[in-house]
Amino acid sequence: MKHERRLHSTWWILWITTHIIFSFIVIFFTPPVVSLHLGPEIFTTTLVANTVNVTVVHIDVERNILYFGAGAEYGGYVGRVVLGVDCGPTPLTFQIVAGVQGKLGSQDGVGSNALFGDVHGMDGTADGKTLYCSDHVNGLIRRITISRAGGGVGATFNVTTIAGSTPGYGDGSGRQALLRPIGVALNPAETALYIGDYGNSAIRRINLSTLLVETVVKIGISLPTFLRVSPDGAFVFFADSGNNRIARVASAPGSTLVNIAGVVSNGQTVVRDGVDGSSARFWEPRGLIFSPDKSILFVGNCFGNVIQAVRMDSGDYATVTIAGNATAGFTQSSASGSRAFMSIPVATFSGIQGLTLWQPPMQPVLSKNPSWVVIAGDFENGAIRCVSGPGLSHPFPPMAFKAQGTVRSVVSGSSLGAISDAYIHPVTGALYTNDGLTMVVRYDLDNRSGEFL
Ligand SMILES: *[C@@H]1O[C@H](CO)[C@@H](O)[C@H](O)[C@H]1NC(C)=O
Numbered sequence: 460m461k462h463e464r465r466l467h468s469t470w471w472i473l474w475i476t477t478h479i480i481f482s483f484i485v486i487f488f489t490p491p492v493v494s495l496h497l498g499p500e501i502f503t504t505t506l507v508a509n510t511v512n513v514t515v516v517h518i519d520v521e522r523n524i525l526y527f528g529a530g531a532e533y534g535g536y537v538g539r540v541v542l543g544v545d546c547g548p549t550p551l552t553f554q555i556v557a558g559v560q561g562k563l564g565s566q567d568g569v570g571s572n573a574l575f576g577d578v579h580g581m582d583g584t585a586d587g588k589t590l591y592c593s594d595h596v597n598g599l600i601r602r603i604t605i606s607r608a609g610g611g612v613g614a615t616f617n618v619t620t621i622a623g624s625t626p627g628y629g630d631g632s633g634r635q636a637l638l639r640p641i642g643v644a645l646n647p648a649e650t651a652l653y654i655g656d657y658g659n660s661a662i663r664r665i666n667l668s669t670l671l672v673e674t675v676v677k678i679g680i681s682l683p684t685f686l687r688v689s690p691d692g693a694f695v696f697f698a699d700s701g702n703n704r705i706a707r708v709a710s711a712p713g714s715t716l717v718n719i720a721g722v723v724s725n726g727q728t729v730v731r732d733g734v735d736g737s738s739a740r741f742w743e744p745r746g747l748i749f750s751p752d753k754s755i756l757f758v759g760n761c762f763g764n765v766i767q768a769v770r771m772d773s774g775d776y777a778t779v780t781i782a783g784n785a786t787a788g789f790t791q792s793s794a795s796g797s798r799a800f801m802s803i804p805v806a807t808f809s810g811i812q813g814l815t816l817w818q819p820p821m822q823p824v825l826s827k828n829p830s831w832v833v834i835a836g837d838f839e840n841g842a843i844r845c846v847s848g849p850g851l852s853h854p855f856p857p858m859a860f861k862a863q864g865t866v867r868s869v870v871s872g873s874s875l876g877a878i879s880d881a882y883i884h885p886v887t888g889a890l891y892t893n894d895g896l897t898m899v900v901r902y903d904l905d906n907r908s909g910e911f912l
Pocket residue numbers: 510511512513531838839840841842
């Protein structure tokens with residue numbers, strides 16, 4: 460009880476301070492003497508440059524290795540990067556471990572003796588010794604066996620085609636099956652590989668012991684791309700890219716499709732945040748990755764050029780933009796004194812494809828709190844981008860805000876500019892400051908009242 464009372468009075472003092480500061484700024488437009496807590500910054504930098512059309516990113520978590528797929532219609536390859544301890548500021552160099560950049564083909568073999576159309580989807584086993592890739596151009600699923608976990612000097616990357624022969628549609632065993640794949644995702648048991656079959660508008664799966672390819676669902680889907688299997692293996696979440704929404708199916712054939720966020724729309728040309736999934740909008744969503752605690756699903760929009768976070772643990776699928784401003788470009792946003800939600804200038808992307816997540820061995824320099832970073836394949840820019848900062852861990856206000864029910868219209872990445880230590884949440888419109896969510900002030904700018912939560 461004592462503890463509670465003390466907290467309460469701290470909040471009260473902070474509330475009064477906040478109120479005074481904001482009245483002052485709103486009325487006089489004068490830079491404040493900042494006494495609030497740090498806002499949840501998010502920064503974007505370039506982790507790897509000059510990849511030529513990077514499509515997919517995958518991290519061997521145990522060994523701190525980033526693999527990526529690249530290429531578009533003219534010969535793809537698999538690249539390997541040894542990750543450092545932080546995202547930049549100097550981009551890391553990569554080596555090509557399979558395929559030849561710019562040399563189109565479909566032959567199996569070791570390293571540069573193997574050729575790809577492109578390498579568009581990728582997932583890997585936890586032991587660091589096998590990668591599964593989609594070759595969309597050739598309609599193939601390729602398996603890469605790594606002679607030593609994580610690769611490195613002297614290690615070989617042996618590429619074998621396990622399914623498909625020419626682009627087409629048909630269930631069957633191994634090379635007899637026909638596909639037009641983009642995304643691939645292993646189930647947690649690593650016994651099945653799920654496929655976002657873009658060209659056939661279907662979710663397929665391969666039984667990895669029998670190599671039997673089946674169709675999980677092929678109704679109501681349009682041009683699916685990347686996908687993720689839920690931790691219990693029961694559901695497959697996927698970017699229903701042609702329909703501009705995020706959807707879910709049960710992992711067994713014949714399952715029904717459930718809409719998660721966005722609405723079915725073939726002509727969607729905007730991205731929008733939303734207080735729930737049905738008010739959020741995506742424009743060619745592709746890359747998907749769950750936060751480590753699975754409370755957030757990050758979504759990369761290929762045409763929308765933003766990365767959004769979808770809240771998964773609240774039942775409402777509220778969606779907020781965490782990087783990009785919907786204009787195509789190649790700008791960074793790194794720490795330069797700005798403490799806005801997304802630091803100014805807002806980073807820009809050009810054709811976001813796959814996403815993955817990295818928990819650097821050390822806390823990223825740009826972050827103020829321990830957190831993870833989101834890694835994105837930025838296709839047209841030929842770059843792998845790194846989105847980091849404490850804001851990634853909790854881009855949503857606490858659920859208590861939702862209970863308050865005050866919702867303003869969306870202001871993209873809005874910050875208060877001069878008031879650098881607080882921000883207006885783009886979805887709720889609430890102003891809040893945070894300190895690991897223990898001290899939260901909500902301030903309603905419409906009626907200039909505030910309260911503690
Ligand atoms: C990516 O591929 C497109 C063609 O699909 C090409 O026009 C563009 O220059 C490529 N850019 C990079 C940086 O890879």
